[in-house]
Amino acid sequence: MLKIIRRVLRLSGDLSKRIWGSFVCGFLESMFGLLPIAAVFIVLTELQAGHPITGQTWGIVICLIAGGLLLRILFKYLVYRLQSTAGFEFVARERIALGDRLRNVPMGFFHDNSMGDITATVTTDLNFLENYSMHILDKVTTGVLSMIVMAACILTFDWRIGLIFVAGILLSFPIYSFMQRKGKDLSAKRQKIQSEAVAATLEYVQGISVVKSFNMCDKNLSDIEDAYEKNADAAYDVERVFTPLNMTYSLVFRIAACVIMLFAGILAAHGDLSFANLAVILIASFTIFNPIEVMGQMTTMIRTMDAALDRVERIKKAKKIDEDGKNIVLDSFDIAFQHVSFAYENGNPILKDVSFSIPQGSMTAIVGPSGGGKTTITRLIARFWDVQEGSITVGGHNVKEFTCDSLLENMSMVFQNVYLFRDTIENNIKFGCPDATHEQVVEAAKKACCHDFISALPQGYDTVIGEGGSTLSGGEKQRISIARAMLKDAPIILLDEATASVDPENEVHLQQAISALVKNKTLIVIAHRLSTIRDADQILVVDNGKIVEKGVHAELIQQKGIYQNFWNIRQRARDWKLAK
Numbered sequence: 001m002l003k004i005i006r007r008v009l010r011l012s013g014d015l016s017k018r019i020w021g022s023f024v025c026g027f028l029e030s031m032f033g034l035l036p037i038a039a040v041f042i043v044l045t046e047l048q049a050g051h052p053i054t055g056q057t058w059g060i061v062i063c064l065i066a067g068g069l070l071l072r073i074l075f076k077y078l079v080y081r082l083q084s085t086a087g088f089e090f091v092a093r094e095r096i097a098l099g100d101r102l103r104n105v106p107m108g109f110f111h112d113n114s115m116g117d118i119t120a121t122v123t124t125d126l127n128f129l130e131n132y133s134m135h136i137l138d139k140v141t142t143g144v145l146s147m148i149v150m151a152a153c154i155l156t157f158d159w160r161i162g163l164i165f166v167a168g169i170l171l172s173f174p175i176y177s178f179m180q181r182k183g184k185d186l187s188a189k190r191q192k193i194q195s196e197a198v199a200a201t202l203e204y205v206q207g208i209s210v211v212k213s214f215n216m217c218d219k220n221l222s223d224i225e226d227a228y229e230k231n232a233d234a235a236y237d238v239e240r241v242f243t244p245l246n247m248t249y250s251l252v253f254r255i256a257a258c259v260i261m262l263f264a265g266i267l268a269a270h271g272d273l274s275f276a277n278l279a280v281i282l283i284a285s286f287t288i289f290n291p292i293e294v295m296g297q298m299t300t301m302i303r304t305m306d307a308a309l310d311r312v313e314r315i316k317k318a319k320k321i322d323e324d325g326k327n328i329v330l331d332s333f334d335i336a337f338q339h340v341s342f343a344y345e346n347g348n349p350i351l352k353d354v355s356f357s358i359p360q361g362s363m364t365a366i367v368g369p370s371g372g373g374k375t376t377i378t379r380l381i382a383r384f385w386d387v388q389e390g391s392i393t394v395g396g397h398n399v400k401e402f403t404c405d406s407l408l409e410n411m412s413m414v415f416q417n418v419y420l421f422r423d424t425i426e427n428n429i430k431f432g433c434p435d436a437t438h439e440q441v442v443e444a445a446k447k448a449c450c451h452d453f454i455s456a457l458p459q460g461y462d463t464v465i466g467e468g469g470s471t472l473s474g475g476e477k478q479r480i481s482i483a484r485a486m487l488k489d490a491p492i493i494l495l496d497e498a499t500a501s502v503d504p505e506n507e508v509h510l511q512q513a514i515s516a517l518v519k520n521k522t523l524i525v526i527a528h529r530l531s532t533i534r535d536a537d538q539i540l541v542v543d544n545g546k547i548v549e550k551g552v553h554a555e556l557i558q559q560k561g562i563y564q565n566f567w568n569i570r571q572r573a574r575d576w577k578l579a580k
């Protein structure tokens, strides 16, 4: 428990002062709650001594009661203020740190960790920490401090009553530690099930069009219902286990309070305890265990918080791909693969001892059968993954020497799966180049053959497109992503099936635009279109993770290999006509 407090204080850095402040205020607030009891004690002591209650005594009593109330309100306010500002800022920082880390982890991280886990961490876990972490810590620290201070006070006030108080607390310890252990297991289990429910929801929403097209709504709905039912069962399990435990924990204090009252009564009956002391003990016995009791009720929340912090830290500790990277400014833009071998998963090599070089300002086409490794080559140039063997250099520097930002600054990419953000078309085009003017955006859109369809939209460039570009056609998305690449105007361009979703009429324009875009650039293009391949300075034929043919079109067409075959098939396909 104290470990968790230390952990939050460590993670919160300079905010820890505010958190400490909230602990102190929380403790004082609970202590000021005892001032009315002191007021009662003073009155009773005076009465017992046969003194009249003077105006001065009333003054003290009123000051204690009213002052206690005001101080409680003031310190409660300070607790809320310090807690909420520290809590919100702490979680805001954690969110930024997670975002930053996720941006720079190797793409394999998303393969090894489920999207449900990652999403649940940045949503459910961080929301939990935002809303409850400071409140939980406050209750725990107040509980611990009250326990110590109360024990000292009561022992000083009357050591016999103090011993019963301490005995009550000692008896509660085994139950508390059992609750902690149970809470640890159940919270971890519950969070795992919550992640699965988030993953099921994500999958359902993302795959909704496939689900509908195969008329599998009922089946998929039942999957998601199962996930939610499991989630509800896990929540119920926590309640089922904790309700009796919490009741037993509270019962110990109720019994201890009764023993205190009984014992105080016996002492008073034997004349060993004054009437004033008896009255104070009777009143106090109702409240002295409260902070410790509340601390116990926080057990599941403490454990949930601990598990949430575990998951946040796991992402934060994920190794950045460019941990040792430097900001390198390139003055040449040639690319070379030297004996590169790569596997997404151990034991399943995708590229095997691949070597080639791409001179600056040249065009290289990569062709080959599906699944051969073409896209993988472009991903490795952009260092989305690191190679296991060999090296890839850009401008003479190993890609592992760069920070991701400084490497990617030199590249524009248009991939098969275009992702557009839920934002205006203008901002999507400006994505890689936020300082571009509207005129520059329009110019890039014109070159990428998307100006006409954008202008035809009622909101034009200010049209907000759906998440992932869902409100646009495949071809429109592709053209916007080409406009994005054009605006960035980077010296290295990676095109993967860039014209795949464009109709033949637009393809001609787009090819012209791409020719303008790639002028004097180092271009790597994965294309199935003959026109693109034919003019390439170099064609690499990739099959089963190896470069099996290499050369210009005229050379490769002479060889009786994959390329010639590929060319012949494409030529025949080009000549196909619809039968009348």
Ligand SMILES: Nc1ncnc2c1ncn2[C@@H]1O[C@H](COP(=O)(O)OP(=O)(O)OP(=O)(O)O)[C@@H](O)[C@H]1O
Pocket: 111, 344, 345, 350, 368, 369, 370, 371, 372, 373, 374, 375, 376, 377
């Ligand atoms: N993220 C990934 N994790 C694991 N395996 C992957 C991943 N991405 C691709 N692969 C596998 O790597 C192999 C090569 O894929 P790649 O996309 O590079 O082929 P490609 O030649 O571009 O294919 P296509 O022409 O069909 O796009 C395939 O067997 C594919 O299943």
